[in-house]
Amino acid sequence: MTVKTALDQGTRLLEDAHVAVPRLTAEVLLCHALRRERVYLYSHPEAELSEHIWIHYGRYLHERMRGKPTQYITGVQEFYGREFVVTPDVLIPRPETEHVIDAAIERVTRGSRVVDVGCGSGAIAATIALECDASVWASDISLAALHIASHNARRLGASVHYVAADLLDPFPAGSMDVVVSNPPYVGLGDRESLQREVRDFEPEVALYAGPTGNEIYQRLIREAERVLRPGGWLIFELGYRSLDAVRAMLDQRWSEVSTGPDLAGIPRVLCGRLSTEMSTSAPFANRAL
Numbered sequence: 001m002t003v004k005t006a007l008d009q010g011t012r013l014l015e016d017a018h019v020a021v022p023r024l025t026a027e028v029l030l031c032h033a034l035r036r037e038r039v040y041l042y043s044h045p046e047a048e049l050s051e052h053i054w055i056h057y058g059r060y061l062h063e064r065m066r067g068k069p070t071q072y073i074t075g076v077q078e079f080y081g082r083e084f085v086v087t088p089d090v091l092i093p094r095p096e097t098e099h100v101i102d103a104a105i106e107r108v109t110r111g112s113r114v115v116d117v118g119c120g121s122g123a124i125a126a127t128i129a130l131e132c133d134a135s136v137w138a139s140d141i142s143l144a145a146l147h148i149a150s151h152n153a154r155r156l157g158a159s160v161h162y163v164a165a166d167l168l169d170p171f172p173a174g175s176m177d178v179v180v181s182n183p184p185y186v187g188l189g190d191r192e193s194l195q196r197e198v199r200d201f202e203p204e205v206a207l208y209a210g211p212t213g214n215e216i217y218q219r220l221i222r223e224a225e226r227v228l229r230p231g232g233w234l235i236f237e238l239g240y241r242s243l244d245a246v247r248a249m250l251d252q253r254w255s256e257v258s259t260g261p262d263l264a265g266i267p268r269v270l271c272g273r274l275s276t277e278m279s280t281s282a283p284f285a286n287r288a289l
């Protein structure tokens with residue numbers, strides 16, 4: 001069995017199982033079995049696969065055909081130009097979430113104290129720690145997630161303080177300049193509409209907020225009002241369809257509220273600033289980021 005034949009056969013199997021991007025997936029899985037970069041597949045199409053490699057590749061193909069996301073098979077996902085380790089204990093970082101980073105970079109100033117709430121793999125926290133000159137904390141209710149997040153920060157040389165917590169519970173009032181989050185925002189009622197890769201393999205604690213999907217936003221906003229210093233920023237990812245509900249949760253204490261779209265044009269990031277004093281102006285200015 002050569003590299004080329006293995007790729008052709010793997011692609012056909014994935015295609016028949018209706019897996020998206022079958023050729024690329026076969027390439028990524030074969031590289032993972034070979035422990036080599038993709039360029040090897042093109043420079044060595046006639047290389048013979050050992051039985052050992054063939055067995056691993058076959059297992060990866062089988063797992064992918066059953067719906068397991070490629071990233072949980074390879075154990076990694078790229079985010080903001082860096083590689084993060086992922087396991088089924090953490091959500092796979094999404095490209096949409098890179099917009100949260102862009103919004104944070106615009107608002108985090110030198111020496112800022114930043115907390116990433118519900119850090120999962122730690123992609124947001126580690127990226128901010130590496131991109132900005134800030135002190136970064138990260139919380140998660142899942143100890144398994146904190147373990148992965150701290151592993152990622154160590155691998156990447158990012159300095160982040162980890163706290164096991166339900167949202168911002170242990171953080172003192174007025175202690176943070178920026179609160180950033182990609183919280184769970186899927187409603188339990190939308191469970192069946194999720195892709196099987198998400199529904200059957202990603203951690204429920206990272207996906208579902210409650211019956212409507214807006215339950216964590218409500219708590220996050222209330223807790224951010226306590227933990228942010230006056231003038232501090234709250235930045236978080238919006239679910240597709242959460243904007244109206246979230247807008248209704250932001251009272252006159254919030255100013256400079258804006259949203260930014262993802263690449264599909266959906267409002268994906270919300271930023272708001274905790275007022276330094278009570279303001280009577282409309283909180284939602286609807287500016288683009």
Ligand code: GLN
Pocket residue numbers: 091094182183184185186198206207208237
């Ligand atoms: N964006 C994820 C999805 O594709 C959900 C992540 C979240 O709830 N924060 O379903």
